[in-house]
Amino acid sequence: MAEHPAYPVGLRLFGRRVVVLGGGQVAQRRLPALIAAGADIVLVSPEATPSVEAMADAGEITWEKRPYADGDLAAAWYALIATSDPEANSRASAEAERHRVWCVRSDDADLATAWTPATGTSAGVTVAVLTTDARGRDPRHTAAIRDAVVEGLRDGTLVAPHHRTRTPGVALVGGGPGDPDLITVRGRRLLAEADVVIADRLGPRDLLAELPSHVEVIDAAKIPYGRYMAQEAINNALIEHAKQGKSVVRLKGGDPFVFGRGMEEVQALAEAGIACTVVPGISSSISVPGAAGIPVTHRGVAHEFTVVSGHVAPDDERSLVDWPSLAKLTGTLVILMGVDKIGKIAETLVAHGKSPETPVALVQEGTTAAQRRVDATLATVAGTVRAEDVKPPAVIVIGEVVNVGPEPAA
Template sequence: MANSNKGKVVLVGAGPGDIGLLTLNGKQWLEKADVILYDHLVNPDILRFTQKSTEVIYVGKKAGVASMEQEEINQLLISKAREGKTVVRLKGGDPFLFGRGGEEIQAVQKAGIPFVIVPGVTSVTGVAAYAGIPLTHRNLSSTLSIITGSNEKKQGDIHIDWEKIAARSGTLVFLMGARKLPLIVEKLLRFGKNPDTPIAVVQWGTTARQKTWVGTLGTIVEISAQDKILPPALTIIGEVVNLRPVTEWYEHLPLFGKTVVVTRKGDQAESMIDRLRELGAEPFFFPVIETIAPDDWSPMDNALNNLSQYQGLIFTSVNGVRFFAERLKVIDQDIRELKGLRVFTIGPKTAEAVRDLGIRVDVVPENFVAESLIESMKNIEGQRFLLARAAVAREILPEQLRKMGAIVDVVPAYQTILPDTPADELAKRLTAGSIDVITFTSSSTVTNFLALTGEKLLPAIKKAKIACIGPVTEKTAQVAGLNVDIVPEQYTVSSLIDAIEAYFHH
């Protein structure tokens, strides 16, 4: 995407943590970016919206320790933009609210670089909403004060006018104040704030790791010391905190607090990720399969140019349908060539993909496995079938159909390869015991997942619950040494998520 024209810097607010709170405008810029510089509190899952070729650079700060100084970040933004690139500066929350966004844009503007600013959902409103605390309320609070709780100068005090802050009657929100909580409370009490004033501290807000502590100015320091509340945390002070028992919702969702690894390939994972988020889970996207064209198209082309010799066409996956349809276009054919062919599919999603092409599906077996399709195919002796599938797959379907007297031409429509998905973050989470469920939607997802994670992580993997889409995938997992905890009655992704919900609900 980079060109000889002057590049630009796009300052994007990533929101407070939940990937669903990224704005549409922010997502569009991520999809177009040549370079991305992102901070510590940005949900790394957001980076899946980038192109494969995008250069991704971490410039975050954790526990006050910067991986790169601010001046270096400014210079990097400028130098990358001067290469003619679209540079996205991705910041947690909103970049203009205690995010140093103003400083960075000043530097970019001074260098004569064009810039765009994309606001984000600030943690102030996002975290409060997910904690079930309205920041204003007609009967309780008509003012809102947003205050930084951190101190860049590494001195003990925070440079604010405590007397004026303590005198305010509305809601006070402190960002980045977990480590300074005793100081904040001590100052507010010293300048006259009532010790019975309600207070809430929300850690990891808007994520499945969210935890909320509620107390008063008189009790919260003891609570914090006892439970060792660490950053990132947002502190809300005021009468609106008392509304939480009525308005809290997020922490009551059925899969709240559960982190679920999604191993499906990128373009097929979105609906699964969205559904898990709706149920309160944190989807951890770890794609273990990439589908590409077969090494040789000639078997497929030969079959497509001679479709009249077939009585039936069999699809076993959505990928098979997609690559088949794309190849039909490439060789200048269309769906009219399928006239008179009976179409057989495994699974409702595969059938849906065929119908989306305007083609009628004749047979979808009751159970979504090859064995069930075989049972539903009667009186096929002497008939010829085209099976468009992955280059490597189970042989039970063509073998059984041939035993029943059919002629089966198996042609590769695509092949699956191991993507270069980095496993570092997953390894950290597995080792820390913060992965609750690992989902597998095919045998190849099991094999590839274990290949990408390696033997060292196997003990940690075994501590998570294993959820498989059906008995074939379950058997592959068991052969690999995994204990399978969850298998749905219907072999669909939707049923798999239902089964995960039921497992934890009961």
């Protein structure tokens, strides 16, 4: 038998009796997958690890607190032999052979009738890896291969095209602050599977270059119909492509629901009867300050942080921000989309009690290769922005946390 490779097969164990002999570390590792498969599991062992005991307490397995006895495997479909008694393992293995029960042995794989592959799952796909040469089995090698394949499926670097009809729909994906490595694993996988991508200019643009040539990429900033119709045009484009049976990804910068108008798109899709999956993203309000060495909270310095949109000035009648109350807070104030309004914002905060010497940091193009940090105070920030030619996108941090980290680079 050792000269022949194992024949790979997937066992369907739902409702079928599986016997596990031994309640140690091997059982602890193998039981969760058997439980997930819906097997009727009987554990035979005088003792068990705390984790295995917890599975029994939760009713996930039946635990018979005794050593193995002849006849335990008679009605089993599958057996895992993992006791510390070699003699008991041999007797159990012989019983499995008599009853034609597929049997895995943790102590001697060559005497087993089945092997457990290194397995992993991603997006409904189970990856199982077995070494074909029985004489050269290396569990670490098979595990490394499994990890590489699963990671490729999860991050989208390993993609197999779908040949069956897929349910049309839209995924609203938060792309993070700009660095392509900071998109979520799920977001990257959905992006790799898309037929159409409608992207914001603040999304991780480097990921678009990795898409296959058949993927249609639409620049949301250049969708026609005029400036004030832009959001409606984006909504219409999402609906139109989804109704054509395509898999559509709406790639947005940061998180879709943090000043991203994501809910407007979700509502439009719902009204059109189109399924939408929302994939949260890493918000620039936290990640960009962190990338620049600024914690938005710090023990003994700031116990709160507030994120505010600065796209309209404090004296604009459209503003929904209570700036006088913000001026009284002692925590950190993070302002997004406020570069061109920062002078008026600083003036308003000082007028309502904030110290003019309050530290301010502006982080431009955060997490990208072009990132730079400019420091100022509320009294000097307006002039500093002009002198340093700070441009959007930039995250503005106001508060004592600006001075907590290492000295900013000159």
